[in-house]
Amino acid sequence: MNFLALFDLSVLDSTVRLATPLLLACLAGLFSERGGIFDIGLEGKMLAAAFFSAALAAMTGNVWIGLLAGIGASLMLSAVHGLASITFRGNQLISGVAINFLAAGMTVLIAQDWFRQGGRTPSLIGGGRFEPITLPFAETLSTVPFFGPIYAELISGHSILVYVALLCVPGTWYILFRTRFGLRLRAVGENPAAVDTAGVSVIGLRFAAVGICGILCGIAGAYLATGLQAGFVKDMTAGRGFIALAALIFAKWRPWHALWATLLFGYLQAIALRPDIIEGALGFKVQVQLLDALPYILTVVILAGFVGKAIPPRAGGEPYVKER
Amino acid sequence: MTLMQKFLGATAALALSAGAALADPALIFDLGGKFDKSFNEAAFNGAKRWADETGGTFREIELQSEAQREQALRRFAEAGANPIVMAGFAFADALGQVAADYPDTKFTIIDMVVDAPNVRSVVFNEHEGSYLVGMMAAKASKSGTVGFIGGMDIPLIRKFACGYAQGVKAVNGDATVVANMTGTTPSAWNDPVKGSELTKAQISQGADVVYAAAGGTGVGVLQTAADEGILSIGVDSNQNYLHSGKVLTSMMKRVDNAVFSAFSDGVDMETGFQVMGLANGGVGYALDEHNAELVSDSMRNAVDDAADKIASGELAVHDYMSDDSCPVLNF
Numbered sequence: 001m002n003f004l005a006l007f008d009l010s011v012l013d014s015t016v017r018l019a020t021p022l023l024l025a026c027l028a029g030l031f032s033e034r035g036g037i038f039d040i041g042l043e044g045k046m047l048a049a050a051f052f053s054a055a056l057a058a059m060t061g062n063v064w065i066g067l068l069a070g071i072g073a074s075l076m077l078s079a080v081h082g083l084a085s086i087t088f089r090g091n092q093l094i095s096g097v098a099i100n101f102l103a104a105g106m107t108v109l110i111a112q113d114w115f116r117q118g119g120r121t122p123s124l125i126g127g128g129r130f131e132p133i134t135l136p137f138a139e140t141l142s143t144v145p146f147f148g149p150i151y152a153e154l155i156s157g158h159s160i161l162v163y164v165a166l167l168c169v170p171g172t173w174y175i176l177f178r179t180r181f182g183l184r185l186r187a188v189g190e191n192p193a194a195v196d197t198a199g200v201s202v203i204g205l206r207f208a209a210v211g212i213c214g215i216l217c218g219i220a221g222a223y224l225a226t227g228l229q230a231g232f233v234k235d236m237t238a239g240r241g242f243i244a245l246a247a248l249i250f251a252k253w254r255p256w257h258a259l260w261a262t263l264l265f266g267y268l269q270a271i272a273l274r275p276d277i278i279e280g281a282l283g284f285k286v287q288v289q290l291l292d293a294l295p296y297i298l299t300v301v302i303l304a305g306f307v308g309k310a311i312p313p314r315a316g317g318e319p320y321v322k323e324r
Numbered sequence: 325m326t327l328m329q330k331f332l333g334a335t336a337a338l339a340l341s342a343g344a345a346l347a348d349p350a351l352i353f354d355l356g357g358k359f360d361k362s363f364n365e366a367a368f369n370g371a372k373r374w375a376d377e378t379g380g381t382f383r384e385i386e387l388q389s390e391a392q393r394e395q396a397l398r399r400f401a402e403a404g405a406n407p408i409v410m411a412g413f414a415f416a417d418a419l420g421q422v423a424a425d426y427p428d429t430k431f432t433i434i435d436m437v438v439d440a441p442n443v444r445s446v447v448f449n450e451h452e453g454s455y456l457v458g459m460m461a462a463k464a465s466k467s468g469t470v471g472f473i474g475g476m477d478i479p480l481i482r483k484f485a486c487g488y489a490q491g492v493k494a495v496n497g498d499a500t501v502v503a504n505m506t507g508t509t510p511s512a513w514n515d516p517v518k519g520s521e522l523t524k525a526q527i528s529q530g531a532d533v534v535y536a537a538a539g540g541t542g543v544g545v546l547q548t549a550a551d552e553g554i555l556s557i558g559v560d561s562n563q564n565y566l567h568s569g570k571v572l573t574s575m576m577k578r579v580d581n582a583v584f585s586a587f588s589d590g591v592d593m594e595t596g597f598q599v600m601g602l603a604n605g606g607v608g609y610a611l612d613e614h615n616a617e618l619v620s621d622s623m624r625n626a627v628d629d630a631a632d633k634i635a636s637g638e639l640a641v642h643d644y645m646s647d648d649s650c651p652v653l654n655f
Contacts, residue, residue, distance in 0.1 A: 010528035014521050021517075105388075108357075118359015120540075123547065123566070228517050230547050233540045234357065238515040273504065273518075273525040289508055 005281040009153050011270050016158060017228060019266025020165045021046065021220045021237075025244035026251065026258045027165075027172050028216035034176065034253060035209025036189035036315040038092045041081055041099030042217055043241025049074040049221025051107035054121040054232035055114060057128040063226050066128065070225070071218030077103065078214030086206045089319030100241075108234045119234040121225075130159035130227040159227040161219060168216065172255040185209055189313035192320040202320045217241075246299040252310045265295040349374075349587045350383040350405035352396050354412030356513055356539045358386050362560040363539065363579060367411040367434070369561075370580030374587040382587065393418035401426040407444075407593050409586050410434065411579065413480060419443065430593045432586040434579060435480065437597060444595045446582045450480070451487030452634050453575045453607030454535070455641045456627050457557050458491020460609065461533040462499050463623045464555055464572055469500040471531035473522050473545050475538035476512040477505035479645050484537040484559070484575075486650035487641055493652050494630070501653055502526050506541050516544025523548040523556075533557065533572060546571060555618065564614035572618050574610040581605065603635040 025042045032039040049070035057066025077099050084095040108119035115121055135156035142152035176182035187195045188205045196202050224240075225232045247265050251257035271278060272291035279285050302310050351371045353364045371382050383405050385396050397418055400408050407430035410419065416436040423431055423440040430442050437445040461470045472488055474481040489501045504522045506512035519541035523534055534549055535557040536542035542559060543566075549556035550567035558564065558574035582600060586593060600606020609627065611619060633639035644650050 008528075010525065014524060018517075018521060112359075116359075118357050118361070118365070120359070120543070224517060228520060229544055230551075231543070233514055233516050233543055235511065235514045236516055236540075238511050238518065269518075270521065270525075273522050274529075275504075276502070276529060288505070292507070 002281050005277055006271065008274070008277055009149060011267070011274055011277065012154050013157075014270035014273065015263060015267040016154065016162060017266075018269045019262045020158075020162045021224050021228075021240050022244045022247055022262040022265055023259060024161075024165045024168065024216050024220035024223065025241055026247045026262050027168050027255065028213040028220065029245055029248045030172065030251075030253055030255065030258055031185070031209050031216070032213035033248065033316055034189045034313055035185050035206050036192060036313055036318070036320070037081070037085055037206055037210055037213075038096065038317045039081065039210070039213060040093060040096035040242075040245060041077065041103075042213075042244055043237055043239065044096075044100035044103030045074040045077045045214060045217035046221040046224065046241050047100075047107055047235070047237045048077055048103040049218040050225035050236055051111060051121070051221075051232045053218075053222035054124065054225035054229075055111065057124050057226050058115075058121045058231065061127050063124075063128055063130055066226055067219070067222045070222035071215050074218030074221060075211065075214040078210045078217075082207050082210040085319060086203055086210070089321065092317055092319075104235060107232070111232065111234070121232040124226060124230040128226070129230050130161060130223070132157045132159055133163075159223070161223040161227050164219065165223070166259075169255050169259045172258075176255065181208075186313075188320075189315055192315050193323070196320070196322065206320070243295055246295055249310050249312075250295075250299050250302050252302075253313065264298075268292075268294050347404060347406045347591060348381055348383050349590065350385075350400040350408045351583060352393075352400070352408065352410040352415070353384065353386045354410075354414060355387055355390075355510060356412075358384070360539055361563060361566070362542065362558075363577070364411055366561045366577065366579035367409070367583045370583030371409075371587060373580065374584050378588075380587075390414075394422060397422045397431075398425075401429045406430055406591050407432055407586055407589070409583050411583070412436075413478075430591060430595065432582070432593070434582055440595075442595055444586065444593060444598060446586075446598045446600060448577050448579075448582075448606050449599060449601030449641075449643070450484050450575070450577060450607060451490075451641045451643050452602045453577065453609065454484045454487030454537075455491035455494070455634070456602075456609050456631055457535060457573055457575045458488035458493075459495050459627050459630060460491075460573055460619070460623055461488070461535060461555075461557060462492040462495035463620075463626065464618065465496075465499065465531075465533045467530045467532045468496060468498060469502060469530035469532065471523070471526035471529075471534035472501060472503040473519060473526070473534055473536045473538055473541070474503070474505040475507075475541050476510060477508050479648065481505065481537055482650065482655060483644040484535075485655075486644040486653055488535055489650065489653035490641055491630075495626070500530070502529050502531050503653055503655065505655075506538055513539035513541060515541050516547070519544030520548040524552070527552055527554060535559070535575070537575075558610070562610040562612065564610050564612055568614040569617065571615060573615055576608045576610050578606050578608070601635075602631050 052073035053066040053070030056069035084090040085092040138152040138156035247261040251261040409432040413436040432444045533555045536545035537559045550570040555572040
């Protein structure tokens with residue numbers, strides 16, 4: 001038995017790649033839900049962003065235009081969600097479900113109309129993709145024992161969006177807990193009436209929260225289609241938006257916890273790809289299906305209150321109505 | 325009210341008879357979608373070839389959800405389409421219920437057996453085709469380790485894997501075959517991100533040729549293999565052109581031939597069980613300008629020789645689905 005083998009560098013490398021879209025989507029959900037708007041449309045926004053980023057990158061050959069298009073598409077869906085659940089005070093869950101369906105159908109339909117390749121975009125080449133970045137000194141330092149390979153293989157060599165996602169964690173923490181905007185945003189998710197009494201616009205704050213959520217989902221989708229892959233394939237998010245929601249609950253709506261939660265979920269996905277390592281390390285076979293289900297099982301355990309309590313923002317899910 | 329009913333009845337009868345008079349063949353695609361560059365696209369190509377050659381027209385539908393299977397079948401049958409071809413094993417249950425209700429309509433199901441007097445069941449000997457590409461993989465591999473990435477973990481995909489592994493072992497008895505499945509739900513057919521990660525995981529285990537039998541997930545496999553500088557093997561349709569010079573070959577499953585022959589036979593189609601194997605051109609490997617440089621003469625001779633032996637029955641490839649086990653590969 002060799003437990004260290006479970007932390008093989010290639011597995012950890014894969015963990016970082018798989019965790020990044022989860023992390024971005026999780027932070028997106030965090031902003032939205034901290035502002036009192038539940039969002040189960042993360043999946044749909046990522047999917048729409050994945051498609052439009054790949055489509056525009058394929059047409060223009062410039063991945064940055066693709067990224068902007070992805071963020072734009074995700075923001076559009078955010079606006080729909082905001083309009084339905086903030087302005088018209090509709091049910092946030094239903095609006096989220098609608099967005100998921102809309103994105104799943106719309107992306108394939110438009111892809112078929114534009115490219116005639118059966119709901120997929122052409123393969124991206126050259127400048128249409130985010131290439132892995134080799135950090136400075138990665139080559140020279142790779143000979144240094146222990147830390148060298150970690151730096152060269154694990155930390156270096158990801159696409160720029162991975163580093164953006166990681167920087168979003170302290171960024172989110174700072175915005176939420178060290179700025180006036182963050183205080184108000186959290187307040188609007190806990191007690192919007194108090195924010196309103198203080199003379200701050202609840203609707204404006206909630207739209208801002210939903211907007212930030214859209215931007216982060218846009219980056220997540222663009223990373224899937226132009227960073228990890230070289231093009232869009234229908235339904236390519238494959239439920240990652242929902243795993244991100246589970247991670248959000250697991251992280252109890254906190255940014256740093258979100259990082260650890262998504263890294264854990266990413267690790268579980270990555271290790272599930274290597275049954276040989278698991279068997280070598282533990283000495284017995286673990287069903288891959290069990291590993292795939294573990295994120296959900298862990299979330300249920302957390303929700304059931306076995307490991308601390310996960311308390312969502314108090315005003316979450318309720319449209320704000322001014323008292324008359 | 326009675327007048328209205330008469331009118332409605334008359335229109336309905338007219339619609340039915342009009343449909344029956346046309347008797348266009350119909351094709352139903354599975355959830356992977358018509359242009360999946362793989363299985364469904366091969367079916368479509370067969371139908372298109374038929375339409376081009378005969379000038380006929382055919383009806384088609386792409387399913388969006390499981391629930392539509394029976395609905396689509398019944399609507400085509402009601403509209404008088406004949407024969408109705410469905411691409412995919414998953415139609416078996418729906419067809420089993422529908423076939424008896426339309427005894428005058430001929431159905432063809434691909435990849436599954438449905439026992440009814442008006443159904444033709446076409447199955448392919450994928451293990452034979454996979455055996456051939458497995459031989460090529462073993463010959464092309466320098467590390468002695470080759471990979472297999474399946475889509476959804478179903479017996480059919482294990483049949484691919486098992487045939488492949490047998491081909492690999494036939495060339496190099498010491499070779500290692502790393503086999504992974506993408507998942508256990510239908511979303512495993514459309515998860516290229518996971519396909520990519522599986523490819524990278526197999527590369528880190530030493531694999532330098534990977535065979536993807538995974539629908540849309542295979543797009544990610546082939547992409548990553550090309551990016552990382554190893555060879556890949558496509559499936560169902562000829563996928564060599566996706567990454568020219570980096571796809572060793574494709575295991576061709578001539579779904580197009582099956583659809584073409586069903587459409588050509590038309591309403592007089594012979595029903596029953598039909599096996600498409602190496603002997604009758606049902607499976608094979610792809611060779612074109614995109615992989616000409618990768619396939620050496622010795623590789624070709626060895627594979628063609630094995631193909632002849634399999635076709636003549638001299639060499640038997642074990643079929644996973646015959647006894648749900650594989651002698652050379654442990655899942």
